[in-house]
Amino acid sequence: MNIKQRALQYIINIRHNESSNLQRSAEKVKTRAFSFQDVSKAQQTYSASLFECNGDEKDKKVIKAKKAFEEALAKHKITFDALYPKEYVCEKCHDACVVNGTICSCSIKNYVDALRKESGLGVNTFTFEDANLDIIEDEKAKANLTKAYHQMKVFVEKYPNVKKNTFVFSGLTGTGKTCLSQAVANGLLNKGFSVKYVSAFKFNNDMIAVRTAPIEHQQEMLEDYITSDLLIIDDLGTEPITRNVTLEYLYLIISTRQERNVTTIISTNLDGDGIMTRYQERIFSRLTSKAFSLSYNFEGIDLRKL
Ligand SMILES: [Zn+2]
Structure with missing residues (x-):
């Protein structure tokens, strides 16, 4: 491996850790959130509404159930996004750290740091x-x-x-x-x-x-x-x-x-x-x-x- 390949490996490892941390903290939030009965109940109603409407998130019934779920979470100072974090840390590169053959803007600073360390x-x-x-x-x-x-x-x-x-x-x-x-x-x-x-x-x-x-x-x-x-x-x-x-x-x-x-x-x-x-x-x-x-x-x- 040459310097650039090693630097790329370094930023991909950083991203992997960030992504694991995101998932881990979401797991913690989930455990806490569902320990509250009102949250748990609201979540069941929301899931049931999604099932009934074939996953159509724009259906009025789903929207209403989601709102109730979010309100239940808010009472315990929990946000919907913290409970269900986005799939990727960076939506632009989907955590590949590279877009169109160049380093994604999310990772340029880490990449330059890695190049400097290697130099x-x-x-x-x-x-x-x-x-x-x-x-x-x-x-x-x-x-x-x-x-x-x-x-x-x-x-x-x-x-x-x-x-x-x-x-x-x-x-x-x-x-x-x-x-x-x-x-x-x-x-x-x-x-x-x-x-x-x-x-x-x-x-x-x-x-x-x-x-x-x-x-x-x-x-x-x-x-x-x-x-x-x-x-x-x-x-x-x-x-x-x-x-x-x-x-x-x-x-x-x-x-x-x-x-x-x-x-x-x-x-x-x-x-x-x-x-x-x-x-x-x-x-x-x-x-x-x-x-x-x-x-x-x-x-x-x-x-x-x-
Ligand atoms: Zn990116």
Whole structure:
């Protein structure tokens, strides 16, 4: 199962619980209501009237009996709806949580919560609304960052109708590249897209695990890396390079994602030459491909010192 399938499973489980709770509380109301003799009697008259009129709820006799039943219930502060709750929590999707192939409005919030949990992004992460670029004094850094923030914000707004799918945020630690990747992640999560957020260190460990796993499990272990709408690998260059693993899997994942046209963001403290030296030509050319890729240089000021 991939991230979206797991998130769907999560919202269906929530709905199942809500629906069971509804039925359980109705059972409690029933036990209480029918312990009153007047209610019990009025209910029998109502049922009998329905039987007589072949279930026609518009028949005058049925309407009268129902009214008497409701009045009897009201004396004990019980409503007809509490006694006989509607069949579905959501009438729009009949509790499938999906309508016409998209998540029903009743479940969007739970779905986004589930996607966020699955993303590895954590809570209280940076959003576009948090950005305050005016505090940057270095004019060049400010111009670079403003351009990058603006273009990535437009990217999120237009997503999935976008042309580029691979972004490299390059700059020293504290220049704002992690904040920008988190802002993009939050923007896409809120639109119901799946995100996988990992540090380069975790990426490397995961790939070692894949490499050493039985071959029949490898595909499943790579699934989120391949299928998530957005993959963020944070701080590339800080992880150890493991022979036959780091470069091989990094290339496999970047190239597969480019071909599937899903988005990858790599943040790194390396510049172009540094990427070329450490990851070699094949990966470098994927990350700098004119057709798929866009690079931002966050050069300039250390934001953490402000
Ligand atoms: Zn619904």
